Every structure is written in structure tokens, then in C-alpha cells.
Amino acid sequence: MTGASRPLVAGNWKMNGARAGAVALASALVDRAAAEGGLSCDVLVCPPAHQLFPVLDVIAGSPIALGGQDCHARPDGAHTGDIGAEMLGDAGCAYVIVGHSERRTGHGETDSVVREKAAAARRAGLVPIVCVGETEAQRDAGRALRTVEDQLVNSVPDGAGASNAVVAYEPVWAIGTGRTPAPGEIHEMHGAMRRLLAARFGPDAATLRLLYGGSVNPGNAAEIASIENVDGALVGGASLKAETFWPIVRAFHDDSSPT
Numbered sequence: 001m002t003g004a005s006r007p008l009v010a011g012n013w014k015m016n017g018a019r020a021g022a023v024a025l026a027s028a029l030v031d032r033a034a035a036e037g038g039l040s041c042d043v044l045v046c047p048p049a050h051q052l053f054p055v056l057d058v059i060a061g062s063p064i065a066l067g068g069q070d071c072h073a074r075p076d077g078a079h080t081g082d083i084g085a086e087m088l089g090d091a092g093c094a095y096v097i098v099g100h101s102e103r104r105t106g107h108g109e110t111d112s113v114v115r116e117k118a119a120a121a122r123r124a125g126l127v128p129i130v131c132v133g134e135t136e137a138q139r140d141a142g143r144a145l146r147t148v149e150d151q152l153v154n155s156v157p158d159g160a161g162a163s164n165a166v167v168a169y170e171p172v173w174a175i176g177t178g179r180t181p182a183p184g185e186i187h188e189m190h191g192a193m194r195r196l197l198a199a200r201f202g203p204d205a206a207t208l209r210l211l212y213g214g215s216v217n218p219g220n221a222a223e224i225a226s227i228e229n230v231d232g233a234l235v236g237g238a239s240l241k242a243e244t245f246w247p248i249v250r251a252f253h254d255d256s257s258p259t
């Protein structure tokens, strides 16, 4: 259940697929969006960098938005293999994921690096989706809340607000495992994140979108969507097929539609 005006359901395609499949998936999503005749949530896809332009061609003029999966903090320069936030903007992106646990773990990204990337996204006019989340060991040690609060304090740049930032809570142990926290645990974490952001950023934080991510699927999406302070989802595996991604979009659409 969202405090934000429009939930956001984002598909993180990670390092999957080739151009033809990406185009087919994007077309299927455009068709489904058209069939809804209006959506009360925002929908985003974040393909690998080489698929951005072909996907943009397909989604142009549709309600589906485009995002990057990561950006460098610098706009350009000698950074082999990286992509700047301005470049993502040039490729049609409106959002970029920063600080995903696969970047934090696989590329050694610290909170301060994530914060610089989030600030770079804003400099480029993109909305950063700042990811936070505890490991299983941290949860088992009773340090889940503390870990996430520390990451939020240190990864979310100053001046963040509902219009220029999104936060995604993704417990590391729930990503790609089929396991999710209990609804009460998500409720507790999202409430704590909301309070912390409100203390730092004031009333605007009440509508800053807080996504849940980690093994969201068509079977659990409606229950997750109904949790207070869950304003959308960041979806990995289930975003790779329209048949599994669209029911998740619909769960958030239904949750935020007037009844």
C-alpha cells in the first residue's frame, strides 16, 4: 500500500538476453500496457546497455519507461567499460539503478561510491533507484535494520525527494532465491526506512517511493503490494517474461486504483 501517488514497478533485466529477445519482450509489455487503457502505476524496464536503443525504439510513445542498471559517477573520461549517467540520458533513460547488491558485492561498491553515483544520476536529470539491503548473516545477527539504516544514511545523497529519488529495499538473501521476508518483516523495514528518510528530508519523504525487491513473482506480488509503505517493486527474474512481469504490474496497479 503506497504513500506515493503512483507506485513504480521496475524490471531489472540484469545481464540477460540479446537484442531480438529484448525487442520482443518490450513489444509484449507495450501491448499489455495498451490493453489496460491506462495504468495507475509507473512501469520501467532496465535492459543491459546494448539493448537500450532497440528497446527505446519499441517503447517510445508508450507508458513504459527506460532505465540503466548502473552508472559511473563521472560524466565522461578514461573509464573503460563504464557508462555515465548523461550517456544513459542520451540513450533515453529516465532512471538508473545504483548500489544493487550485485554491484556492491561483485564490484566492491561502497556506500560513498553509491552516493556519488546517485548524485551523478540527479546531475544528469535521471532518477536514481538506490538499493539497500542486508545479508542473511546480518539478519541472523539481528542487524538487518541497523545495516539498512546505515546504508540509507550513507548512500542516499542530500537533497533527495519524491521527485528525484527512489529507494529499493532488497534483502541480499532474497535476490534470486525464491525466498522473501515475511510481510511483517517488510512492513517493519519499510516503516523504519520511511521514518529515517522523513527525519532527514522532511515531509517530502512521505511520498518518496520505497520499492521492495527480491523474489517478487506473480504469486506474492499482491500481498507485497498491500504492505504499508511499499510503493512498488524491483523485479529481476520475473521481469524477463511478459507473462510473469505483467501480473506484478497489475498487482500494484490494482492496489493503487480507486475502488
Ligand code: PGA
Pocket: 012, 170, 174, 175, 176, 177, 178, 213, 214, 215, 216, 234, 235, 236, 237, 238
Ligand atoms: P529477483 O532479483 O527478482 O530475481 O530476486 C531482484 C533484483 O535483484 O533486483
